[in-house]
Structure formats: structure tokens, C-alpha cells
Amino acid sequence: MFNMKTILNTLFSLLLCTFFSPSSFAQKQDKNDSKLTTVVLHSEISCNNCKQRIEKNIPFEKGVKDLKVSLPDKTVTIVFRNDKNSSEKLCEAVSRLGYKSMIIKETPKKN
């Protein structure tokens, strides 16, 4: 006879399996890396709090694939899919968080 504990353990195991399934978390490998653009923003960031706020929000903008925030250089480097987003929109997204930004470098990425 199944007791409550067995049922709950099974449910949680299933939940864990779903969570771990490759399709749910593996970042899909982009077949076409030429769609990737790297943009470097100069942003008015001065403290660790600014860095954390950018790291918490920008990954959830469309098409963002990688992000690095450098406090000493005051730069935010974003790799994104240029068919899904643009440097200007990402620059606006960082500015909207309260850190005035401008694009200082943009490189379409080549393989």
C-alpha cells in the first residue's frame, strides 16, 4: 500500500526530473552564431549594487546570451541575438534601470 510519504516522494522526484531534463535548462546551441552581436556599453555605474541590479535584469531581455559588467571600466558587455534585439534597445534597458548608458563598441560576432 502506498503511504502519503511514498506518494509525495514520487511527486517530488518527478518534479526534480522535469527540472533537470536537458531541454528545460540546457541553453540551446545557436546553429547560426553569425546572428550574435557583442555590444559594449559605457554605463554610469559606481557600486556593486548597480552591478547586481544589471546582472539581475538584463539576462531577461530578449535574445541576451551573455553578460559581463565591469565596475572599474564602467562597462556592460552584452552578447545577444541581433534578430531578436538591438544594441539601442539594450542600451535603453540599462538606462531604464537608472544607469545612463551609451554604446561605445559593437561587434557582429563571426565564427
Added chain:
Amino acid sequence: MYRILFLLSLSLLLPLCSFADGITGRVVSAENDEPITGAYLIWVGTMRGAVTDLDGAFETDQPADAFLLAASCVGYQSDTLDVRTASPLVFRLRPLVMDEVTVSGRLVGSKINRLSALATIDMNSAELCKAACCNLGESFETNASVDVNYADAATGARTIQMLGLSGRYVQMLVENVPNLRGLAAPYGLSYVPGPWMDGIQVSKGVGTVVNGYEAFTGQINIEYKKPTTDELVSANVFAASNGRVEANANLALRLTPRLSTSFMVNASDDLMAMDENDDGFRDEPQVRQLNLLNRWHYRTADGGYNFFLTVKSLSEERRGGHVDFSGSSPRSDLFGVNVRSQRVESWMKNAFIFSESTNIGIATGYIYHDQKSFFGLRICDASQHSYNVNAIFNTHLDADGWLHEFHAGLSSQGDFLDEQATLDAALSQFFAPSLDDVSVGAFAQYTLKKSDVLTLIAGLRADHNSNYDFFLTPRLHLRFAPSERSVIRAAVGKGYRTAALLAENNFLLSSARRWEISDFYGQESAWNMGVNLTRYIDIAGNELTLNAEYYHTAFVRQMTTDMDVSPRLLVAGFSSDRSFADNVQVEAKYSPLRGLELSAAWRWNSAKQTLGGELRQRPLVSRYKGLFTASYATPLKTWQFDANVQFAGGGRVPTTEGNPLAYQRSTSFSPYQLYNAQVTKWFRNWSLYVGCENIANFMQSNPIIAADDPFGRYFDASLIWGPLMSRKFYFGVRFALTRDDDDDD
């Protein structure tokens, strides 16, 4: 693959303004032609531009249809040039004449441990997210220095151990005000909800005299989330396969630029009575808890005065014992355990900042705790009032690169405890002790600092206690960095505390042992000394941190609870016989890849005390502890994977010789391991986590002696050395809405 390419391309990009085919130019001061570093250039009508380097030079790609380039810099008038006509492209900016420059900045909140003279580990909210961390007791899973153990098999009391000794020798502070004392000692770790904590600071060895004369083996300070936090609203729910559910909500409001308040509510319950080992007893008690908190923060416009007020209340009921037992009064047919606590805490802090170097801080705290409990037919009720006042004057002066800092102050601590315990129906074991314990003291501390190389902290306090007269507490801390990559720390000092035998060992009532108590209250004291070496080594561009330490604690007088005389007797009191603990720990931390953090730690404990005239290993303490942790976060930190394995060495179990054979246990326990893992998925405003504790499902077998005869003379649920709860799956959701206004003003 593209991530590796990204990293490579990023390293090439680092000289940010070196564009291949861009427009180049310079920005200089019109006054003297000196280059202006960090001036902004922006193409008018676009978001594109550049920043000048140390020589005032810049290079920028020209967007289509953009010809006007504007240069600006703080302290200068902006200027715009048409790149079609200006050649060479040199901006000459004229200085602005200003009456006053207002500098606004933000304080960096996190302390750098590397520079602390005390061996301190900062656990921030990110660290607390690596495991379920429903409360303080569950927050040390990834910490190698603090062990959390079950105290008994009936109440679910969890106790911490540091340096191989009971957590009662660790001073528990909430925002640097003493807390979790006396009645809160057995269950206090569950009184602090995980989602309320902003961070925990764990320092090993004696603390400084500023926070009092307690802290023999360490100090744990808990910081709650401040009303000024960026999180406007946060909430979380949690559920586990053992039937535990929890809900939490925090609200932080900035009412005016100077006044903020926050409200927190946390409720939890265990919905199922679990009995995995089929001994008829709940493996863990079902704990129902409601926690409420309100806090206020006010500061004046110039920041010269800061005020904090916090009020917290707790209502908790622990229902343990036989799985069929329910109700809130003892029964003679079924063994039940019930511990009900009502607790109100309040603390207030005032800081007067006279200048950059001089300030006065006054902190006060008050706690009322009422506890009603029974363990089978044993009844124990108690109430406690505690207060704490601490006033500190702090000033420092800088002379020839040497910093001299002085702390001086007055403090008072009072504990008023009334207890009643009926251990048998015939009332031959009826105790009603009470304690009025008031200490008043003065302290002074001098800190000498030479840049980041040397820090020496010497402190002394003199206290008068209403029961134990005058006593002196000397403490000395030293930090020396012979090179940028090596740090040596040493500390020595004495500690005292007033111990309340019954209140602090309330969980030992979950046995049929007869209590022989010589004193209910007494003063414990001990010397603690330690040395700690840290070395930072660069390996493949990443830093490896190595740490080795040794601590020795020698008791002058201590509380003893001797369970070795007979399995049916507990001899408790205070003793000046020889008792000490030695502790060696080595630890390594390394991040071999971006996002991957590994750590390994191993600690050997040797804790001995004189029991029955013989120097013996402390019972129920593992001879060694090991911890391996691995944490990986994807580059965008949208996924996080955490796993750890804890190794616990064997140890000694008090004798059960003399019991019938079925009720005897081995006099030692074997080493065991515990495996835990968690996955977290982060979204912009919320996160989801799923995890499993005790993956290998290791449990102490037959933890309760005579579970089939709980009202008999052999019953004992207090000989606990290992986990009591089976494999547990859990999941939780956290939600946080960050406020839009970013000004701290």
C-alpha cells in the same frame, strides 16, 4: 563554443576605445591644454559614443547620418563639433566656475573579510540561497565552521557546535544586540526565519569586548533585511516531502526620504506526522510557527543621527512524541511532547555621528519569553525577561600612516528567569528555581592599524554581576599580512557566561533519567586562543584560497550534564575540573571556471571533559567533520546548481550498560555522510528552487531507547548523534519586486 569565443573576444576588447576604422580625436582643457580623462563623447541623436583615455584621446565608429559629436565632462562646459569640418578633432572644454560641489555617493555595504582582524566568514543572501534555509538552523549547511546537530529525538531541538563545543559558547547576536539566550538556547535557531535574513557573520574564537564578555568559541551575528532595502515586496512559499509548508511576505516602505519602515510575516507548519523508522514516534516534531516583525529606520538629512527600532513576535508550538498523540496536555496512555513558546523581542539603536572620526552608538534590547512544555508526564514551564543596554563611544585619529582607534563604553545585561519542573508524579523531582542576574560593566578597546599590513586590537572590560561579583575580561586580536597574499591572525581572550541548567537543557527531559542537580545556575568561564593562516595563490588566473587554523579552549569552570554515571541518571551541575577542546581545520576554495566554485574543508575535534573523575571524550561529538561543496551558475546566472557532501566522523555514546539487552546501545557511533543538492532557476522578479536533503537517506537507527515503553524507567530519546529525518525533497518559489526609485537619499 561561442562562450569561449566571447571570453576571448572580450579580452581583446578590453582596451575599449581601440577601434579599427573609427573617428579619432582628443579632449583637452581650454585652460592649459591638459588632457581630460573620462570625458564622454556622444554622437548627437544616437546612443553611441566613446570615453576618453588617460591621454584624453578617443576613437569611435561613426554611425550613418550622424555628423555632430558632443563632448562633456563633469566640471566643464560641453562642446559639440561637426566632424565634417573639424580637423583635427580636438575638443577644448572650458572649466565651469562652481560655488560648491555636491558629492553624492553610496556606501559599499559589504565588509571585506580579508581585512578583518577577526577570523570572520560573511554569509550573504546569495550564500543563503544555496540551500533551503528555512531558518537560521538550516543556514549553515554550506559552512564548514558551524555544525548543526539534533539535540534529541523528541523535540527537534537543533543545536550548533563551533570548535567542537556546544553552541551555548557562541554568542548569538541579532544586529549586534545579544539575543537567543537562556530559554531560547534549545530552539532559538528556528526562531529566525531564513527569508528575513540579509546576511550572517560568523567569527571564530573570542569576540571583541565591545559586545560583552560572552563569546568563548565564536560569535554569530544575524542581520535582518533593512527597511531601506531595494526590495519593495518579497514573498516566498516552500513545501517539502515531509509535509512541511512555509509562507513568507516582506514589505519595505520608504515613507519619506528619511523615514522607512518594513513589515515581515512568516508562517510555517508540519502537516504530517512522519515515522520512517516505525518506532511509533514522530521522527521530528511537527512545528507550527508564526513570526511577525516591524521595523523603523530614521536618519537626519545630514546623516548625523540614525535611529533603528525593531519589534518581533514569535508564537511556536512543537508537537512530538507518539504519532497518534495530539492535544496540548499530557496523557498517561500515549507519550506526547509539546513545547509552546511565546516570545516578544525589541531592539533599538541610536547612532550620533559627530564627525567622520567620532561617533556614539547606543543599543538597547528587551526580550520576554514564555514557555510551557511537557515530555510525557514531565512538565516544565518557564518565563524569562532579558534586557541589554550598550553605549559605545568611538573615535580615531590618523598619524603618520598609523591609525589609532578607541572604543569605550558602558553596558548592562539582565536576565530574570522563573522555572518550574515536575519530573515525576510523586513530586520527589519537583524543582522551582529562579534567577535574577544583572551585570553592569565598562569596557575600553584600542585598535592600532598600519594600512592593510597590521591590525592589533586590545580590549579589556570590567563587570560586576549581582551573583558573581567583579570579574575582568581581557581580549587580544592580531592580524598581520606579511605579503599581499598571506594573512596571519591570532586571538586570545577570556569569556564568561551565566548558565541556566534547566532552561538550556530542557530537551534532556525527553528521557526517564532521574535528575541529580547540584546547582541550577552558575557562571561558566574559559580561555580561548587561536591562530589562523590564510594564503591566496593565483592558479590559471583564478585565486585559490587556502586556510589553516588551530583553536584551543580551556574551561576554568563549566556546566556539566553527565549521562555516563548510569543510563537512568543525569548528574548535572557546575565543575572546575579539567575540560578543554582542541580544533584543527584546513579549508580550500577555488573557482576553476567562470561560474563554478569549489570548496573543501576538514576539521578534527578533540573535546574532553572530566566526568566522574575521569577525563573523557565529550559524548555525541564527531571526531572530525568534512565538507565538500560545488556550486555552478550559468553565465547569465539564470540557472544555479549546488551540491554538497558532509562527512561526520565517529564518536562516543554515553553508556547504556545496565539496561536490558534490547535497550542497550553501542558505546560509539560510526562515521557517516550526508549528501544534499539544489537547483535554482532565476527569473527577473522571481526564482524557483528544487532540492533534496539527505539524498543517501542515512538515519540514526533506533534513536529512541525503549520506544515501546515510553513511561518505563529505560526510556531515553536524548542519545542523538546523527540525522533523524529521512531523504527529503523540497521546492520553493521566491518573488521580489525591486523599487524603481534608486535614490538612497
